[in-house]
Amino acid sequence: MKTLFTVGGSQAAVFGVAPLAAAARNAGHEILLAADEPLMAAAQSVGLPAVCITSERMRYGQDGMTAAARIDALLELTRQWTPDLVVGGLSHVPRVLAAALKVPYVRHIWHIAPMARRDVTAVAELQPQLERLGLAELPDPDLFIDLCPPSLRPPGAPAGRAMRWVPRVSQRRVEPWMYTRPEGRRRVLITAGTRNLMLDTSGSSLRRLVDELTGAGAEVLIAALPEAAERYGGELGDVRIGWIPLDVVAPTCDLAVHHGGATTAMTLVNAGVPQLIVPDNGYGKAVAESLSGFGAALLVDRHRPPAGQDPDEVVAAGCREILAEPRYAERTRTLAAESAALPTPDEVLRDIEALAAR
Structure with a gap:
């Protein structure tokens, strides 16, 4: 054939x-x-x-x-x-x-x-x-x-x-930190997929989120295109940034913050990782609405934040909620089991x- x-x-x-x-x-x-x-x-x-x-x-x-x-x-x-x-x-x-x-x-x-x-x-x-x-x-x-x-x-x-769904992404040399969890720390992954350099947010706003997460004791990874790592790497503090094989690192994460891409979302579901989604287009919003409706994610629309609330704080608060509430991970694991069957x-x-x- x-x-x-x-x-x-x-x-x-x-x-x-x-x-x-x-x-x-x-x-x-x-x-x-x-x-x-x-x-x-x-x-x-x-x-x-x-x-x-x-x-x-x-x-x-x-x-x-x-x-x-x-x-x-x-x-x-x-x-x-x-x-x-x-x-x-x-x-x-x-x-x-x-x-x-x-x-x-x-x-x-x-x-x-x-x-x-x-x-x-x-x-x-x-x-x-x-x-x-x-x-x-x-x-x-x-x-x-x-x-x-x-x-x-x-x-x-x-x-x-x-x-x-079978995860498949471009690979690079795998290092031990990619497939092992940091001892005594939560791990949060941030990515905007392969179409954008960064999430739909300015560098300063992303730095604020990174500082919030690292200040709470989490390790932050930013999976990004090489040009994004070169452009933003020096501005984002104590993070690992660059092309990270998502299928390898996902099982070690407690939370992922991303744009709502299909490959990103399902690779994270496959690994049982709850998500906070900041959509960058209508398709990403549909992904976020579906996952959040199931209880496996939170949707944050930066362009339509709740009245009187700072969108950056809404993102940070969503991250805190997911990390504090086991139900998000439990619902994601339910989806992972459904997909695996x-x-x-x-x-x-x-x-x-x-x-x-x-």
Whole structure:
């Protein structure tokens, strides 16, 4: 079986699809990952054979603006390497490709945010591309793979094949402090993922949070891009800052403060780590609302703080609450157990193989 995996957006999209792509490769199938130039390094870091189709990063919600160029690039690729099946994510462009090639299409996403309205709009914007390719309509996916634990799925989420979240990130040399807990201290991780240098806060505000946490006796780690470490490292006091393999360090943490990214959130859930989320966009807010609604996190909207309250103090107070109240960790461990009981990528691969064999 030859499977074309397609990703766009942030590095998180690469990390999210990597376990399934690796499972297919390990089973002896041929795979290629079609990605944007900014994602090529991430693909290489997790050992996936990747080919660049566009020079710029695709942004979700912009299918209509970039569809023609992306579809043409994918069609050119598939004239040279014809897949038996296409796997896509948030974008519907790979769905158009699969319809044009007359091969099965698998949608593989983390369905935690309501997307029905946005999906309808995106599909409508692709109508000119369907007409250009002589397609009367865009068929539904042949298989929908959902990485989201059932307890976090939004109302009205489509029925799908559940799959266990398997953490996958770019690695670096692992040092003992990464996989061991500090003796006699709590450990707090702060990260803004791979799209931003820092959380949606100024350096001085972040320093205030760091001082608050270290003053209370906690060890603070900041998982950040190398350029962020270079820019902010000297301003943040007694912290470890830089690229930290999240899957390795997460099990040693008592709390994580982050932006609401899917890969970040689920890697922390997988490790049973409660979270304080400061969303940087609408998707991050949906993640925060879902996790906080389950009792595994707190949401702090810095742009809409409670009346008369300092948003920095709200963040600090949230950290104190999570560290003092065991119920947040207990609820997160419940989610971790639910996720661990879901089918593995190897198990879900059998469904994909059956599709290709029709």
